[in-house]
């Protein structure tokens with residue numbers, strides 16, 4: 413019995429509630445969302461979440477409606493009309509791309525043509541074609557805004573190798589490309605573009621697409637920049653096997669936790685890290701405890717453990 417108490421306490425000290433070993437990170441379920449993929453927050457803290465019906469015994473390219481999660485994590489509603497393969501989403505916060513602030517742009521593959529397309533959902537939920545079907549990006553699978561407010565779209569590496577830049581009105585051109593393609597991209601405060609590739613390397617490109625660093629870091633599949641708060645500013649990444657790393661400006665990693673092998677990571681309101689957990693139909697929120705509460709937690713656990721150990725020694 414006492415052994416059980418001790419191992420449970422040690423488990424709490426080492427692991428989050430969801431099986432991650434988090435070394436002091438606070439991991440909690442932020443929202444319950446069916447089949448979540450890509451994520452993007454609007455100005456008011458609403459979270460838009462792409463979706464893939466393969467998580468509900470459907471096909472990965474089936475039409476479905478994306479989710480909108482209210483600030484705080486609930487309620488969750490379906491937003492806009494059904495769109496084919498709506499994995500990737502980004503909010504056009506300022507309206508610089510679409511003309512309407514808060515428009516949500518959805519990146520997706522179109523089976524009938526075999527091409528990639530961007531569909532926009534206005535704040536009132538009406539839907540229209542934003543970028544016409546193109547062969548430049550066959551299966552748009554991740555999006556970010558660059559420092560000039562242009563949209564960057566990456567292809568699924570199984571479909572193509574390009575990062576495409578899309579300007580206001582929906583015209584696309586290839587910004588850069590590399591054999592093997594990309595798993596994720598993230599725009600730094602400097603405007604440089606960080607891109608993670610299937611070979612495990614994170615490379616740095618200029619805003620105009622010139623390769624600046626061919627080996628910035630290794631080991632990250634999903635990446636995003638924290639812009640401040642307890643996490644930042646720094647680049648963070650999750651590896652294929654679920655390790656969460658912080659990268660210093662030279663690309664040296666610090667391991668923060670394990671068990672995060674999920675579909676997308678995105679920093680959002682409060683400086684928290686949000687992670688879409690496709691397999692468990694939820695969005696996780698990860699925080700770094702304030703120094704005071706961290707030490708209190710540590711003292712509390714130490715005290716309880718000491719009491720348990722003393723009892724066992726009797």
Ligand SMILES: [Ca+2]
Nearest residue numbers: 464472497499
């Ligand atoms: Ca899909």
Ligand SMILES: [Ca+2]
Nearest residue numbers: 497499521551
């Ligand atoms: Ca897709």
